Amino acid sequence: MEDKLKIYYRRGTEELKRDNIRAHKLTQEFNNTDVEEFGKKEDIIRKLFGSVGGNPSIEHNFHCDLGYNIHVGENFYAGYNCTILDMAEVIVGNNCMIGPNVGIYTAGHSTEPKDRNKSGYAQPIKIGNDVWIGGSCTILPGVTINDNSIIAAGSVVIKDVPSNVIMAGNPAKKLKNI
Incomplete structure (x- = not known):
C-alpha cells in the first residue's frame, strides 16, 4: 500500500499560533451561543470551516485545531463533544452523522522522545457519503472511511x-457487510 501524504509542521510557529487562536475564538463563540440561535451557530461554522454544505448541525462543546482544513457536505451532523484535529484536511461527504465524544485526529508526533515535542505530522482523513460514526469513536491520521459504512460506538x-460495511472494535475490524 502506498504511503499516504504526510504534512510536517513545527509547533510554536507564529502562523500556526495565529491560526489556532482564530479557531479557538470561533469555537469558543460557537460553544457559548444559545442553543436556539441556529442561524448564528451556522454562521460561525461557515466562518470556521473551509467549506460547508447545506443544513449543518453541530452540538455544543465542539473543538478543532484550525477549522479551515475541515470540509463537510450536505446534512452534516456532529454530536456533543466532537473534536477534530485538522492539521491536515478532513473531508466529510454528504449525509454523515457523527455521534457524541468522537475524535477525528489528523495529527501525530514522532516516536523518538527527543523530537516528539518539537514538531509533528498530519495525514488527511476522508469520510464518504452516508457514513455513521457511533459515539466515542476515534479516527486516526490517514484513514479513509468509504460510502455507506458504519463505525460502531x-x-x-x-x-x-x-x-457498505459495519466496523467495530479496537482496532476496528469488519463486523459484517451492509
Whole structure:
C-alpha cells in the first residue's frame, strides 16, 4: 500500500499560533451561543470551516485545531463533544452523522522522545457519503472511511474502511457487510 501524504509542521510557529487562536475564538463563540440561535451557530461554522454544505448541525462543546482544513457536505451532523484535529484536511461527504465524544485526529508526533515535542505530522482523513460514526469513536491520521459504512460506538479506526460495511472494535475490524 502506498504511503499516504504526510504534512510536517513545527509547533510554536507564529502562523500556526495565529491560526489556532482564530479557531479557538470561533469555537469558543460557537460553544457559548444559545442553543436556539441556529442561524448564528451556522454562521460561525461557515466562518470556521473551509467549506460547508447545506443544513449543518453541530452540538455544543465542539473543538478543532484550525477549522479551515475541515470540509463537510450536505446534512452534516456532529454530536456533543466532537473534536477534530485538522492539521491536515478532513473531508466529510454528504449525509454523515457523527455521534457524541468522537475524535477525528489528523495529527501525530514522532516516536523518538527527543523530537516528539518539537514538531509533528498530519495525514488527511476522508469520510464518504452516508457514513455513521457511533459515539466515542476515534479516527486516526490517514484513514479513509468509504460510502455507506458504519463505525460502531467505541471503535478505534486505524486503517481504511471499505464501502457498505459495519466496523467495530479496537482496532476496528469488519463486523459484517451492509
